[in-house]
Amino acid sequence: MRFCDVIGNASVAKMLSSMADSGRVAHAMLLYENEGCGALALALAYVQYLNCSNPSNGDSCGKCPSCNQISKLIHPDVHFVFPVNKGPKSSDEKPTSESYLKYWRELAVADPYFTEADLQRAIGIESKNGLIAVAEAKSIINKLSLASVADGYKAVIFYLPEKMNQETANRLLKMVEEPPEKTVFLFITHAPEKVLQTIFSRCQSVRVMPLSKEEAAQVAALKPERDSEEENVYMDIFSDLMRGIVSRDLMTTLECGESMAALDSREKQKAFCTFASECIRKIFMVQQNLHQISGVGDHEQEFYAEMAKKCPKGFCVKAVANIEKVASMIDRNVNSKILFCDLVNRMFLNI
Numbered sequence: 001m002r003f004c005d006v007i008g009n010a011s012v013a014k015m016l017s018s019m020a021d022s023g024r025v026a027h028a029m030l031l032y033e034n035e036g037c038g039a040l041a042l043a044l045a046y047v048q049y050l051n052c053s054n055p056s057n058g059d060s061c062g063k064c065p066s067c068n069q070i071s072k073l074i075h076p077d078v079h080f081v082f083p084v085n086k087g088p089k090s091s092d093e094k095p096t097s098e099s100y101l102k103y104w105r106e107l108a109v110a111d112p113y114f115t116e117a118d119l120q121r122a123i124g125i126e127s128k129n130g131l132i133a134v135a136e137a138k139s140i141i142n143k144l145s146l147a148s149v150a151d152g153y154k155a156v157i158f159y160l161p162e163k164m165n166q167e168t169a170n171r172l173l174k175m176v177e178e179p180p181e182k183t184v185f186l187f188i189t190h191a192p193e194k195v196l197q198t199i200f201s202r203c204q205s206v207r208v209m210p211l212s213k214e215e216a217a218q219v220a221a222l223k224p225e226r227d228s229e230e231e232n233v234y235m236d237i238f239s240d241l242m243r244g245i246v247s248r249d250l251m252t253t254l255e256c257g258e259s260m261a262a263l264d265s266r267e268k269q270k271a272f273c274t275f276a277s278e279c280i281r282k283i284f285m286v287q288q289n290l291h292q293i294s295g296v297g298d299h300e301q302e303f304y305a306e307m308a309k310k311c312p313k314g315f316c317v318k319a320v321a322n323i324e325k326v327a328s329m330i331d332r333n334v335n336s337k338i339l340f341c342d343l344v345n346r347m348f349l350n351i
């Protein structure tokens with residue numbers, strides 16, 4: 001990945017290349033993004049630039065052996081940490097990122113803008129929470145205590161440090177605070193408030209900005225087809241739900257809650273919540289007469305116009321808050337039938 005291949009966030013790319021040029025490389029950085037906005041792409045482009053043997057005009061060459069290895073995520077001095085759990089794709093009793101590295105590479109090379117749900121699907125732990133356990137810290141400390149293989153920068157790209165527990169953080173702390181020479185930690189977070197303070201306070205924080213509509217479309221074009229199939233299922237549930245709510249049909253509304261609970265993994269249930277929140281925001285935008293930036297497609301105009309008309313002011317704000325609350329509870333082993341039944345009931349009452 002070269003900086004010129006990163007979609008959006010040109011100012012962050014410029015800041016990173018300037019920092020590398022200045023020689024004052026921060027040894028720990030926290031890149032904060034909304035999911036899928038390119039923090040990993042930026043981190044990879046930065047590490048590639050730091051290690052390129054023939055950089056020019058603020059970008060890596062993309063051709064030297066180091067660039068070649070980093071673009072395939074097989075550079076011996078670039079390490080990856082991401083949340084994992086036990087699953088059918090690894091026989092390890094206490095799996096670490098290493099156990100799933102092959103799947104991580106396949107995913108990130110094909111689409112560095114993947115979401116957490118994509119990662120869980122790729123490593124086969126859709127129904128579980130990914131965690132960064134203490135074994136991971138030990139493994140990283142071992143790797144970093146060895147001399148660098150290629151004489152450049154050693155890097156640890158740490159995806160979702162908010163999934164790390166206190167014990168893991170304690171183990172890593174000294175290394176993050178005083179890393180070996182020419183070593184960089186790049187933490188990529190979607191929830192900076194959940195990153196343990198001990199780690200957070202040692203990092204230089206960088207905000208990776210949300211993508212514009214055009215940039216998001218470029219990223220979407222990289223995604224495999226199956227997402228749109230899933231979105232069709234989500235749209236069917238969502239449109240039935242909204243029609244049930246606005247026509248005061250409680251039976252249909254409750255049935256939609258059951259369809260949500262029947263989505264066959266927590267990841268899909270969370271993905272549905274994200275999808276439904278986006279749809280509600282579209283209704284909100286249409287209500288505000290902001291059609292141009294609502295993201296409503298030509299084929300959906302009629303549906304959103306009808307919903308914007310029939311939903312009272314205030315509904316959208318309450319609905320998104322309710323949906324986000326449910327999304328945050330899915331991971332907590334709550335009975336999903338009760339959770340979604342309660343959600344649709346609240347939405348029904350809010351109108």
Ligand SMILES: [Zn+2]
Pocket residue numbers: 051052053054055060061062063064065066067068
């Ligand atoms: Zn190069």
